[in-house]
Amino acid sequence: MADSSANSDYGPERLEAEVRALTREYPFVVAGSIGSSSLGRPIPYFRLGNGDYRWHFNGACHANEWITSVLLMRFARDYANSYARGGAFWGKSAKDLFARCTLWIVPMLNPDGVELVQRGLTADHPYYWDLLRWNRGSGQFRRWKANARGVDLNDQFPAHWEEERVRRAAEGPAPRDYSGERPLSEPEAAALAEFTERRDFHAVLALHTQGEEIYWNYRGGEPPESREWAARMARAAGYRAVYLEGSDAGYKDWFIDRFGRPGFTVEAGWGHNPLPPEAADELYDDIARLLAEALDCAPALD
Numbered sequence: 001m002a003d004s005s006a007n008s009d010y011g012p013e014r015l016e017a018e019v020r021a022l023t024r025e026y027p028f029v030v031a032g033s034i035g036s037s038s039l040g041r042p043i044p045y046f047r048l049g050n051g052d053y054r055w056h057f058n059g060a061c062h063a064n065e066w067i068t069s070v071l072l073m074r075f076a077r078d079y080a081n082s083y084a085r086g087g088a089f090w091g092k093s094a095k096d097l098f099a100r101c102t103l104w105i106v107p108m109l110n111p112d113g114v115e116l117v118q119r120g121l122t123a124d125h126p127y128y129w130d131l132l133r134w135n136r137g138s139g140q141f142r143r144w145k146a147n148a149r150g151v152d153l154n155d156q157f158p159a160h161w162e163e164e165r166v167r168r169a170a171e172g173p174a175p176r177d178y179s180g181e182r183p184l185s186e187p188e189a190a191a192l193a194e195f196t197e198r199r200d201f202h203a204v205l206a207l208h209t210q211g212e213e214i215y216w217n218y219r220g221g222e223p224p225e226s227r228e229w230a231a232r233m234a235r236a237a238g239y240r241a242v243y244l245e246g247s248d249a250g251y252k253d254w255f256i257d258r259f260g261r262p263g264f265t266v267e268a269g270w271g272h273n274p275l276p277p278e279a280a281d282e283l284y285d286d287i288a289r290l291l292a293e294a295l296d297c298a299p300a301l302d
């Protein structure tokens with residue numbers, strides 16, 4: 001059954017090792033876990049900076065978009081390194097950004113799904129027969145977006161969830177588009193919502209693939225600066241800022257709806273998901289400029 005899809009080993013274990021290495025190398029980086037996945041894997045986070053403005057970035061909400069974990073880890077290393085050396089960071093001062101912002105990164109929200117995309121379905125998987133059925137008999141999981149329970153984590157948030165469920169019209173667990181039995185039914189989505197409430201972020205950015213677009217609005221709940229910040233990020237990366245309607249229950253939708261603060265979804269790169277691992281090199285500079293610009297949008301708080 002496994003595995004024609006093992007085109008990379010950037011799975012949950014590799015990610016945990018990379019986070020450990022980052023904190024060892026840069027002691028000012030503080031790491032922890034926001035909770036556990038359906039299969040009991042930790043969902044790591046780490047923190048950079050000391051400022052009063054609280055930014056949050058996350059990646060790999062969708063399993064076959066795991067390249068976003070690679071991009072976020074590279075960004076974090078780059079940022080930490082620039083700060084440690086007192087150097088420039090994509091045309092900005094890392095020291096200034098550290099002083100203005102505290103950034104929490106959750107680089108891989110959906111570790112079980114990422115493992116499935118990368119390794120395929122292994123005989124010892126606890127949901128082996130369910131997953132085979134939900135994947136309509138196929139052992140090919142490269143296009144899987146959901147978590148290990150067949151729920152699309154970006155359709156899980158309590159922002160017009162019922163409408164999204166009707167729109168998606170998925171009747172049960174599936175590779176994508178199934179909203180689950182209720183909002184936040186999945187441990188990954190619930191952990192992220194709780195983490196967001198507890199840290200009380202001023203702004204959030206969810207990294208997905210693909211399309212080179214930035215979504216910044218939600219049903220008129222976004223603050224006035226959202227449009228301007230999206231335009232700045234778009235300019236920095238050569239992406240398009242897009243006004244989007246007809247989509248609900250995503251993480252940034254819920255964040256905007258719940259807090260009335262800037263929330264963004266960024267679709268990195270261009271092509272078919274999963275983007276090949278080597279695309280990370282090609283995508284990185286645009287994404288780094290975009291994320292650095294996002295940080296730089298933060299006002300200085302007293």
Ligand SMILES: [Zn+2]
Pocket residue numbers: 062065154208209
């Ligand atoms: Zn996505």
